Amino acid sequence: MEKEKNNSILKNIEGKGFGKTIWSPIGRAMHRYNMVEAGDRIAVGVSGGKDSMTTLNALVRVKKIAQIDFEIIPIHIHSNTDKASYEKIEKYCEELGLKLQVEPTNLSDMLFGEKEVKNPCFLCGRIRRGILYRMMKEQNINKLALGHHKDDIIETFLMNVFYQGNMKMMKPSYISEEYGVRVIRPLAYVEEADIIRYVKKQELPVVASDCPYETSENSKRLRVKNLIRELAQENKDVRSVVFNSIKEMLD
Numbered sequence: 001m002e003k004e005k006n007n008s009i010l011k012n013i014e015g016k017g018f019g020k021t022i023w024s025p026i027g028r029a030m031h032r033y034n035m036v037e038a039g040d041r042i043a044v045g046v047s048g049g050k051d052s053m054t055t056l057n058a059l060v061r062v063k064k065i066a067q068i069d070f071e072i073i074p075i076h077i078h079s080n081t082d083k084a085s086y087e088k089i090e091k092y093c094e095e096l097g098l099k100l101q102v103e104p105t106n107l108s109d110m111l112f113g114e115k116e117v118k119n120p121c122f123l124c125g126r127i128r129r130g131i132l133y134r135m136m137k138e139q140n141i142n143k144l145a146l147g148h149h150k151d152d153i154i155e156t157f158l159m160n161v162f163y164q165g166n167m168k169m170m171k172p173s174y175i176s177e178e179y180g181v182r183v184i185r186p187l188a189y190v191e192e193a194d195i196i197r198y199v200k201k202q203e204l205p206v207v208a209s210d211c212p213y214e215t216s217e218n219s220k221r222l223r224v225k226n227l228i229r230e231l232a233q234e235n236k237d238v239r240s241v242v243f244n245s246i247k248e249m250l251d
């Protein structure tokens with residue numbers, strides 16, 4: 001019975017035709033950076049968006065197919081009081097045999113209240129990260145899996161070059177000195193377009209983001225994203241060209 005359930009979960013996660021675009025690059029990144037080791041307690045930051053839901057699936061898949069004994073702890077930092085917005089994720093985690101931990105915050109009020117905040121995206125990310133790290137410490141969790149993918153890594157690199165004048169990288173795996181935990185990005189080698197295709201085909205219960213800044217036309221990230229999109233019309237491999245040129249610097 002248990003075996004049948006496991007097989008059905010695995011089948012739903014894997015889908016058909018995603019070996020080359022999803023599972024193989026995830027496997028390569030996990031292997032190269034030793035992302036999953038026996039005894040690990042790995043928190044997955046689950047926003048409910050396509051990237052973190054795919055990351056969650058990737059870890060559940062590894063747990064089911066590899067003989068590695070580790071734990072997965074999905075955590076959702078909730079930005080407002082609307083419970084309905086995460087019930088879908090909670091239910092999905094249950095189907096995977098996992099209990100979603102939900103941490104309520106007043107992030108929405110803080111960021112979109114009466115007082116204007118200067119750097120909302122930076123602040124939001126920092127606060128969320130701070131909460132995640134605190135929860136990890138309290139629960140003896142040694143790794144944090146985030147849903148950043150190949151396009152995020154390329155965009156971050158180019159943004160740093162264009163706007164900051166440095167070549168800082170979003171690394172697939174690194175130790176946060178401040179908090180003493182390892183951050184891993186299992187989707188580091190996966191392209192966003194493939195994640196979109198995967199999530200759609202598998203009908204993952206993705207929750208739309210309520211962040212008003214996400215699609216802001218002025219956002220520097222969006223400008224870089226559009227630039228890459230434009231270049232990709234001339235050369236469809238442009239993402240891989242950039243990525244391969246920085247790959248060694250990601251270690």
Ligand SMILES: Nc1ncnc2c1ncn2[C@@H]1O[C@H](COP(=O)(O)OP(=O)(O)OP(=O)(O)O)[C@@H](O)[C@H]1O
Pocket residue numbers: 044045046047048049050051052053075076077078079128145146147148
């Ligand atoms: N509310 C949250 N609770 C827990 N983890 C989060 C939350 N928001 C973001 N994260 C984690 O941080 C990562 C990067 O966050 P970001 O806001 O850039 O989301 P994203 O790249 O759009 O990903 P997603 O599609 O998963 O929302 C996410 O993939 C996820 O792992």
